[in-house]
Amino acid sequence: GNSVTQMEGPVTLSEEAFLTINCTYTATGYPSLFWYVQYPGEGLQLLLKATKADDKGSNKGFEATYRKETTSFHLEKGSVQVSDSAVYFCAYLRGGADGLTFGKGTHLIIQP
Amino acid sequence: NAGVMQNPRHLVRRRGQEARLRCSPMKGHSHVYWYRQLPEEGLKFMVYLQKENIIDESGMPKERFSAEFPKEGPSILRIQQVVRGDSAAYFCASSLETSSYNSPLHFGNGTRLTVT
Numbered sequence A: 001g002n003s004v005t006q007m008e009g010p011v012t013l014s015e016e017a018f019l020t021i022n023c024t025y026t027a028t029g030y031p032s033l034f035w036y037v038q039y040p041g042e043g044l045q046l047l048l049k050a051t052k053a054d055d056k057g058s059n060k061g062f063e064a065t066y067r068k069e070t071t072s073f074h075l076e077k078g079s080v081q082v083s084d085s086a087v088y089f090c091a092y093l094r095g096g097a098d099g100l101t102f103g104k105g106t107h108l109i110i111q112p
Numbered sequence B: 001n002a003g004v005m006q007n008p009r010h011l012v013r014r015r016g017q018e019a020r021l022r023c024s025p026m027k028g029h030s031h032v033y034w035y036r037q038l039p040e041e042g043l044k045f046m047v048y049l050q051k052e053n054i055i056d057e058s059g060m061p062k063e064r065f066s067a068e069f070p071k072e073g074p075s076i077l078r079i080q081q082v083v084r085g086d087s088a089a090y091f092c093a094s095s096l097e098t099s100s101y102n103s104p105l106h107f108g109n110g111t112r113l114t115v116t
Helices: none
Strands: A003-006 A011-014 A019-021 A023-026 A032-038 A044-050 A056-059 A062-065 A075-077 A086-093 A100-102 A106-111 B005-007 B010-013 B019-024 B031-037 B043-050 B053-056 B065-068 B075-079 B088-095 B111-115
Touching (some): A019 A106, B019 B088, B075 B088
Antiparallel strands (some): A032 A044
C-alpha cells in the first residue's frame, strides 16, 4: 500500500553539525512531497515542498530533493541550531480527498 | 489573519464520557481535515469535510466518532463513550481548496485528549 517511511529517532546532534533525515515513499503516480515541522506543544508547519522529479524544496536553510528513481525526499541542513529541535514529518499528497499521508515523524534534538 | 484555532488545548475525560473538539479554520478556508496523533506514531487521517458535507471519512472509526462542519460555526469532532485508547492529540487542518501542492494544509495547535 501507499506509505511514507522515515528514519527513526531521536536523532541527537551537536550545534552546527550536518543533518540528514531520510524519507522514502511508496505510492503510485507522481505524488507531491512535503516536509512539515512540529515544535513542542504546537501544530505542524509546512517547511518545504516539491512537486516533480528533481525539484528541490528549500526553506530556513533546509533542503530536500525529489528523487523519483529512489522514491526519496531526504531532508538536509548544513549547520543545525538548537532552535531546530523539533519533530519532522515527511508526507506525500496523491491528490484526491484524503489529504496528506504522513510518516511517523523524526524527533531531532540539537545540543549546544 | 488568525490561523487555525482549536479548543480546548487540553481535555480530560473519564471513560464513558463524551469529548467535543472544536476547530475554526483559517479565514476564507472551507476545507477541513482532522488527524489523530498517537504517542510514538505519525498523524493518521480521520476525516475531510467541506461546509455541511463529509467528503471522506475513511479514517474514522466506525463507532463512537463523528464529525461535522456546519454552515455557521466551527467544525466539531465528537467522540462518544471515550475509552483510554482514544487518548491522543487531535489536529485540525484547513485549506483554501482541496489539499494540493498549491493549496497546502494549515494546522492548528491541536487538542490533547486524556482519558482517565
